[in-house]
Amino acid sequence: PTRPVINAQKVNALLGKTALGLIEKVAEEAQKQTLGVYLVGGIVRDLLLERANHDIDFVVEGDAIAFAEHMQATYGGSVHSYAPFGTAKWHLDADTAEALGIANGKLPDHIDFASARNEYYLHPTALPTVYSGSIKLDLGRRDFTINTLAIQISPAAHMWRIVDYFSGLDDLKAGLIRVLHSLSFVDDPTRILRAVRFSERLNFKIEDRTAELITNALPMLRRITGERVRNELNLLWQEAAPESGIYTLAKMGALAAIHPAFKAPSHLGKLFKRLRARDLHQESDAYWHILLSHLPNEDITAIGERLLFGKPLITAIQATHTILYELPVLKENSPKPSRVVAVLGAMPAFSLEIAALFAEEPMSTTIRTYMDSWQNVRPKADGNTLKAMGLSTGPIYSQILLQLKNAWLDGEINSQAEEERFLETLVKEARDHDSS
Ligand code: ATP
Known part of the structure; x- marks a missing residue:
């Protein structure tokens, strides 16, 4: 059978000269120490699929921290290690590139080294305890077979050997x-x-027995921490079409297993597409707004708490819900601007942005006009003006200023002279009212 061949030319073609140079330098140093070192994880899977991936991960059959420190001592940069897991990040900089003698084109920010390890799970869903072990044990603790592939780069005799246990x-x-x-x-x-x-990204099928195991394990989703679920779904937003992943999760019952109220809205695909057409798609919060704002407020709170969102995000998604579904004035054609300002004035900017993007007409235009102009309308007069006019301070101040602002908004006054005349009338009424 034809086996894919990995070699320097292929790595150069897919990842570029800089990545190849780095890998070769790591290999060189590892070979001097006759240390078993392997490229592992996504980068291997993607190289074999001829997809670019710039996360360079190595597994070292030995002490990865010591090896990373050796690289740093030889070539510069800095190392951040995490002793309990036997892992180290080697951060590179321009000086490292020079010391390595490689092009400083697209130098990765860091490369990762992990000591070969096997994991022993104390109890389900706990963080694993780490023990040293061989590459096979290390690969054997990974999630899917396509992620267990490794490329050996040291010792020298095995450079570019594909490891497939x-x-x-x-x-x-x-x-x-x-x-x-x-x-x-x-x-x-x-x-x-x-x-x-992975199945959405690579257009791969979840193998039948694996699909069955997923069905059986769905109730376990209830037990994983909100943070882990949230992080995993945030990664989904970075895929080309996260909506199909969400629909799949909804169909298999995974969303409901995370929280019973967690449902995908039917218009998700359309809204995600709009998001991608805008810069907003970089904001993972935007996806959460789309995913949850169609739900009643108590469900937004419950799911937000389950996923440990924090109060500001929960409040913002609820505001999006309010804007989209609970403000009848926004559904009117050409509503009076002052009525719109009265309901949107307290809304967070991000919720307005999202709502404007997702609302249909005429609501979308109304929200945009609010953001672009109405929210900035202010009368010329302020508290000092009223004081100078001899009006005694009190709640009447904000009432008068609001009336002035609304008159500007609704086109009842259009110039400073008109504002002054209107203000005089209002102040006179207030004085008359006071003295009566
Ligand atoms: P991506 O291209 O999305 O970065 P990746 O395969 O590199 O894909 P990571 O999440 O960076 O994915 O994980 C690196 C490797 O660690 C994976 O290839 C996988 O083998 C392993 N891994 C990550 N998470 C788990 C997990 N929950 N269980 C088992 N193995 C995992």
Whole structure:
């Protein structure tokens, strides 16, 4: 059978000279120490699929922290290590590139080293405890077969050897997402979300038995922390068409397993598309607004609390809900501007932005006009003007200023002279009222 070949030319073609130079320098140093070092994870899967991926991850059969520190001592940059997991990040800079003698074109910000490890789960859904182990054990703790592939770069005799202990190459060829063992989703239910994300991104099928295991493990989703669910879904927003991932999760019952009120709105695809057409798509919050603002406020709160959103995001999504569904004046054709300002005045800017993007006409134009002009309308007069006119201070001040502002908004006054005349009338009325 034809096996994909990985070599320097291929890495150069897909990832560029800088990445190749870096990998070769790491290989060189590892080979001097006859240390087993492997490229692992997404970058390997993607190289074999001929997709670019710039996250360079290595597994070291030994002490990855010591190895990263050796690279840093030799070539500069800085190392941040995490001893409990035996991992280290080597941060690169322009000086490192020069010391390495590689082009400073698209130098990655950092590369990751991990000590080969096996994980032992104390109990389901807990963070794993880490033990040293060989590359096979390390690869064996990964989520899907296509993510277990590695490229050995050291010792020298094995440079560019593809390591495939779990039939990852076959699944890569067949386009299948397959777990390594039947308890995989029980060990870590976030893999359910990962399976859908990879399947959407690569257009791979979730293999039948794996799909069955997902169905059985759905109730486990209830137990994972809000932060992990949120992080995993935030990654989905970075995919080309996250709506299809959300629909799949909804259909398989995963959203409901996360929280019973969590449902995908039917207009999701249309709204996500609008978001992508705007710069707003970089804001993961925007996706949450779309996903949740169609729900009643109590469900927004419940899901927001489940996913540990924090109060500001929950409040903002509720504001989006209010703007889109609960303000009848916004559904009118040409509503009086002052009535619009009265209801939108307290709304967060981001909620207005989102609502303007998703509302149909005439609501969208009304919200935009509010943002572009009405919200900035102010009368010339202020508290000092009223004081100078001899009006005694009190709640009447804000009432008069509001009336002035509304008169500007609704076109009842259009010049400073008109404002002054109107103000005199209002102040006179207030005085008469006072003295009566
Ligand atoms: P991407 O292209 O999205 O970065 P990736 O495969 O690099 O994809 P990461 O989330 O960066 O994904 O994870 C790196 C590797 O770590 C994966 O290839 C996978 O083997 C492993 N991994 C990540 N999360 C899990 C998990 N929850 N369970 C098991 N293995 C995981």
